[in-house]
Amino acid sequence: MKVKDPLPPLSWDARRIQIQGFMTGLHQIEWLLVTLITLYLVLIGAPDDHTLELLVATAAYFGFSLLASRLRFFDERQRWLLALHTWVMIGFITWFLHSTEGVSGPLTSLYLLAVVTSALTLGVLATMLEVVAIVACIVLLLQLGDERLMETANLTLLSINLIAYLIIGYLTAALVDGITVSNRMLLEMASQDPLTGLFNRRAFNDLVKPVDAMARRSRRPYSVVVIDMDGLKAINDAQGHVEGDRAIKLLAEELKAHTRSSDLLARHGGDEFLIMLPDTDAGGATRMLHRLLADPDHEIPAISIGVACYPEHGESFDALFEQADQAMYVSKSLGGRRVHVAGAPR
Structure with missing residues (x-):
């Protein structure tokens, strides 16, 4: 095959x-x-x-x-x-x-x-x-x-x-x-993360550069998503690192199933994942992520999600990543299992 x-x-x-x-x-x-x-x-x-x-x-x-x-x-x-x-x-x-x-x-x-x-x-x-x-x-x-x-x-x-x-x-x-x-x-x-098969941080950073440059030339939107697992440390402590790795791989599979072939998906390190969604505004990214959280066929590990969109929340990928990362921590502080868009009220 x-x-x-x-x-x-x-x-x-x-x-x-x-x-x-x-x-x-x-x-x-x-x-x-x-x-x-x-x-x-x-x-x-x-x-x-x-x-x-x-x-x-x-x-x-x-x-x-x-x-x-x-x-x-x-x-x-x-x-x-x-x-x-x-x-x-x-x-x-x-x-x-x-x-x-x-x-x-x-x-x-x-x-x-x-x-x-x-x-x-x-x-x-x-x-x-x-x-x-x-x-x-x-x-x-x-x-x-x-x-x-x-x-x-x-x-x-x-x-x-x-x-x-x-x-x-x-x-x-x-x-x-x-x-x-x-x-x-x-x-x-x-370029690949050995546990999940997704892009690693280095490959992801290289691949987003031309997408970011093209979006800025054409002024077309794209969204950056930061995802962090809730309670991975508790899983590792209570059930062992094997179960923790299984949870990470399960989340990676679900993320791949809910993203498009044009999207860039990477494991940023530990229990944190990054997604770049070309030609997608904050509303489109939020709808996709809500479908992920509400998928009735698969129960994914608890996650906190932050979203930032170009050009609304920043003029460069680095600025958007920082905004999405802060939005992810807002989501986590609100109890997790939710999506928070940068700049939105709590």
């Missing part, structure tokens, strides 16, 4: 962040390719009838590497941009080999740069497809060079290249997948 990813992809998509990081490495690989080809042209030379064409093509490829990353069309399609880079790289290498020594020269290994680039960024399937395309390019180069494909030397060359590209591509892609999984696990450990 597929487990729902608890990490909001907009802020915590490790794969997307990883791809963005690989863009720098991709440019370095492309510049390495241009450098190797330039050294070849300087040290070995090029056929007289192709010298100008090779220089123009190399300069054009270098210009493509510099300009392609600035295409605004690809801002949200980084994988497509990376795929475009690798396919252009394969085409450029193929044309260069055709204009020089073909597949019999030392630069056939340049295809490894395209294989490694694809494996680092596009995954196993895309890399295997590109390996097939590279082998097809090698076959084409043999045909254009009037080489007989069925000769033992050519078949051996083709087989060795195919096996080498497949092994390198698969192992590199598998290594990247392993790194991605490890990063996801580390991210979850760093």
Whole structure:
């Protein structure tokens, strides 16, 4: 069964962040390719009838590497941009080999740069497809060079290249997948409360920043809710910490059941929970919390709740948190099991 990813992809998509990081490495690989080809042209030379064409093509490829990353069309399609880079790289290498020594020269290994680039960024399937395309390019180069494909030397060359590209591509892609999984696990450990599975304080503070900034730009309301359990210490003293932990987990489950997917919910520490409700005024937050308290299907532990709303009670998240925290203590002083809105009469 597929487990729902608890990490909001907009802020915590490790794969997307990883791809963005690989863009720098991709440019370095492309510049390495241009450098190797330039050294070849300087040290070995090029056929007289192709010298100008090779220089123009190399300069054009270098210009493509510099300009392609600035295409605004690809801002949200980084994988497509990376795929475009690798396919252009394969085409450029193929044309260069055709204009020089073909597949019999030392630069056939340049295809490894395209294989490694694809494996680092596009995954196993895309890399295997590109390996097939590279082998097809090698076959084409043999045909254009009037080489007989069925000769033992050519078949051996083709087989060795195919096996080498497949092994390198698969192992590199598998290594990247392993790194991605490890990063996801580390991210979850760093951002989740181990007892409840909710966000911890650090993750919550990071995630509310863009929501707060967007609300302030658009002047749309949002509510901050502080929830504190009543009598957790008494449960721990009378029944033990196991029962106290069970009560905390029970409350966490009920909070998840009564919040929306767009809401941010966190265990702030101990028996205190925080909720951020985007596009929700104080009235909407109060109605949701009253439904929580009055849920006939589940009996939740006694809790005190404080609510503050932007922009009515403050112009920043920190100010709203302080107001909601004070409102929670007012609720607790009134006997608990109730919701109190900041600034409301007792």
